[in-house]
Amino acid sequence: MRRSEDEVRAEALRQKIIGLGETSHRKSYYPQLQEQIDELHATLKALQDSENKYRTLIENVNVGIFRSDIKEKGRLIQANPAMCRILGYEDEGAILEADPDDFYQDPQDRRVIIAELKKEGKIKDKKVRMRLRSGGTILGSMTLTALYDDKGDISLVDGVIEDITEKEMKEEALRQANKKWNLLSSITRHDINNQAMVLDGYLTLAMERTNDPEVRKLLSKARSSVQSIERHVAFAKDYQDIGINAPRWFDLRESLINALIPLDKASLSVKLEVDDYTIFADPMIGKVFYNLAQNVVRHSKGSVLVISTKEEDGHLVLSFQDNGVGIRDKSRLFMRSNSTSGFGLFLSKEILSITGVDIRETGEAGKGARFEIIFAEGQHRSSAASQGLPKE
Amino acid sequence: MSEQFPVRKFVAPEIILGNGSRNLVGQYAKTLHGRNVFLVSDPGILKAGWTGEVRDELEKQGQHVVLFDNVSPNPRISEVAKGSQEYQDNECDLLVAVGGGSPMDCAKAIGAVVTNRCHVLDLEGVDEVAIPGPPLICIPTTAGSSADISQFAIISDENKRRKLGIISKAMVPDVSLIDPEVTLTMPPNLTAETGIDALSHAFESYVSNASSHMTDMYALEATKMIARYLPLAYEEPGELRFREKVMLGSVYAGLAFSNASLGLVHSMAHSLGGYLDYPHGECNAKLLEVVVAFNHSAVPERYSTLEAAMDGSGSCATTGLESIRSRLRQFTEGLNMDLGLSKMGVKEDSIPYLTENAFNDACHVTNPRPVKREDIARLFHEAL
Numbered sequence A: 001m002r003r004s005e006d007e008v009r010a011e012a013l014r015q016k017i018i019g020l021g022e023t024s025h026r027k028s029y030y031p032q033l034q035e036q037i038d039e040l041h042a043t044l045k046a047l048q049d050s051e052n053k054y055r056t057l058i059e060n061v062n063v064g065i066f067r068s069d070i071k072e073k074g075r076l077i078q079a080n081p082a083m084c085r086i087l088g089y090e091d092e093g094a095i096l097e098a099d100p101d102d103f104y105q106d107p108q109d110r111r112v113i114i115a116e117l118k119k120e121g122k123i124k125d126k127k128v129r130m131r132l133r134s135g136g137t138i139l140g141s142m143t144l145t146a147l148y149d150d151k152g153d154i155s156l157v158d159g160v161i162e163d164i165t166e167k168e169m170k171e172e173a174l175r176q177a178n179k180k181w182n183l184l185s186s187i188t189r190h191d192i193n194n195q196a197m198v199l200d201g202y203l204t205l206a207m208e209r210t211n212d213p214e215v216r217k218l219l220s221k222a223r224s225s226v227q228s229i230e231r232h233v234a235f236a237k238d239y240q241d242i243g244i245n246a247p248r249w250f251d252l253r254e255s256l257i258n259a260l261i262p263l264d265k266a267s268l269s270v271k272l273e274v275d276d277y278t279i280f281a282d283p284m285i286g287k288v289f290y291n292l293a294q295n296v297v298r299h300s301k302g303s304v305l306v307i308s309t310k311e312e313d314g315h316l317v318l319s320f321q322d323n324g325v326g327i328r329d330k331s332r333l334f335m336r337s338n339s340t341s342g343f344g345l346f347l348s349k350e351i352l353s354i355t356g357v358d359i360r361e362t363g364e365a366g367k368g369a370r371f372e373i374i375f376a377e378g379q380h381r382s383s384a385a386s387q388g389l390p391k392e
Numbered sequence B: 001m002s003e004q005f006p007v008r009k010f011v012a013p014e015i016i017l018g019n020g021s022r023n024l025v026g027q028y029a030k031t032l033h034g035r036n037v038f039l040v041s042d043p044g045i046l047k048a049g050w051t052g053e054v055r056d057e058l059e060k061q062g063q064h065v066v067l068f069d070n071v072s073p074n075p076r077i078s079e080v081a082k083g084s085q086e087y088q089d090n091e092c093d094l095l096v097a098v099g100g101g102s103p104m105d106c107a108k109a110i111g112a113v114v115t116n117r118c119h120v121l122d123l124e125g126v127d128e129v130a131i132p133g134p135p136l137i138c139i140p141t142t143a144g145s146s147a148d149i150s151q152f153a154i155i156s157d158e159n160k161r162r163k164l165g166i167i168s169k170a171m172v173p174d175v176s177l178i179d180p181e182v183t184l185t186m187p188p189n190l191t192a193e194t195g196i197d198a199l200s201h202a203f204e205s206y207v208s209n210a211s212s213h214m215t216d217m218y219a220l221e222a223t224k225m226i227a228r229y230l231p232l233a234y235e236e237p238g239e240l241r242f243r244e245k246v247m248l249g250s251v252y253a254g255l256a257f258s259n260a261s262l263g264l265v266h267s268m269a270h271s272l273g274g275y276l277d278y279p280h281g282e283c284n285a286k287l288l289e290v291v292v293a294f295n296h297s298a299v300p301e302r303y304s305t306l307e308a309a310m311d312g313s314g315s316c317a318t319t320g321l322e323s324i325r326s327r328l329r330q331f332t333e334g335l336n337m338d339l340g341l342s343k344m345g346v347k348e349d350s351i352p353y354l355t356e357n358a359f360n361d362a363c364h365v366t367n368p369r370p371v372k373r374e375d376i377a378r379l380f381h382e383a384l
């Protein structure tokens, strides 16, 4: 018997209602749940990516990175390829098997380092003579961080080692060259000064022997030139010292007082109105202070100098204000060629620029000169913050 | 394939049955990872106080609640659309329905529309819900629709004045908190209407050609309980003992029909309810007897068993069609349900339209006697 279309349709629907086919789903799937699962997957993926990223980074850097287990006699439990390369091991497996004492030319160094680590928890840029697998020596710079177990004992040590052998050799060569250069420079200066003195002596004698005004005028000019030579030599000496010693922190008031001691107090009265600060500067900073004070007498023709501090947007402004005539033409003030002020301001600017400190002149002509030295954020600390600084 | 023991599926939600079970709504909302609950109800239930109580319970458990009570007695396409929009606007993640079949069917449709990002009309038919809706907790306040248990959701197409059926296992709610106490506020006429709906579910699923041993057991037990206790609950609305029994009967009928499906009574009732916007239970009451007469010759023993169940006996004595017809008439009259569709305002000339819609309804595909359009038209005439 042929079934009608309606009957076929009805039977198909009936089968679907009974629900044994593939289209019949129980309510066991929630989109919300799926969303949460998707989110979790995305997070895991991101985590994996991030781990891969760091792994690649650690495997590709040029410094040795390792982790050692203090409780297992300091044996390495992780080392990156650079670590193996630096110490001459073929792979991580080989270096993990090595006795930690074998990494040091003097195994005693290791014990000293561990003792220090136990005390400090951290060691930074420690120079150590390390022993290669082949027996050779390199100079390593080591930075270590201790990791603690729940009892507070050191369990693991994370470390970074850099092979600084070559760097150290270059620095040493540079030091030697500098030393020779300084020696040569100082001998030469000395010789020139001697000859200049002799020359000046002869010129003085020559002036005493003649009354011819034309000749005396020429001899006088010649003496000025000799004095100019002496100034140049003095500048060369000062300039040579700039940047030789590493910058460090100074107590502001203390360095001002020390710097101004040689000043002639009869012709200039100095008022110190500075708050408690420490400043980060080249050790020649005192020369800058002295030079600024000296300028008051020599160029601004002032009698009073007020040195004060104020803060502006995190900057510390140290100002030198005098009551002299001030400075009319400021355009060439800090240039080396400005002979009216000697080389003082040029030198001062050079000294300050080593640590990135700025200097400017903001005085009004006729109302005195005002020099301002600007220490940016990070180059100064107020006394509260500088508490506990080691006294230099 | 054995006709004696056919392969059948049985699907049910997690059912928590008993007085006070509604108070577990907060806990279940949390279990289902809800944070922002879309609470579907209707104005009547809101007034009776149940919606507010459920809302308090949810908020006590830290849930944010968005209330949607814009649901008519026959929930409409526009209401589903509005509900799903509000659900999305408020970024809700869980549905709770409190009420009779209307808010529950509406909530089921809202959920399916939200996840499938479609129009509710796209979901009409069997297994058209590709992705299940968000988690759904139902708290039925009537003892009849069993929307809290079934895989059906019936929505009114207000423009075409017809009903559309969404039938899919994915529409079975997650949790059904069945609490007889909340049926105490039902007025007698609503008790009768919804009770007759439950009896129709039992009848239709028992004679369905997709029935199984499990659904038979539930259908017969449901018939017994409803026949015995519905008249008592109707007479004494405040008696919890009767309410419990009627609720239980309704649950059993729901389990039966959700899995065995229904028959011609529901196809015609859906058509009628959609056309006249008349309560579903009342439509069933007026159609059950004429459909039994139409079906009787196909499965006479089954009807005898149902009649015996109504009488509370296990007798298998074959009684005739007239016997069961009068038993049903007596039962509906006892509940003061008027028979005759003409009293509802059905006219002769509406019958072709009613017939077409009933024929297109999926319920009658499991009717024990195959149905043709002219059969339906004739039965509408008879029921006038």
Ligand SMILES: [Fe+2]
Binding pocket: B145, B197, B200, B201, B266, B280
């Ligand atoms: Fe129904």
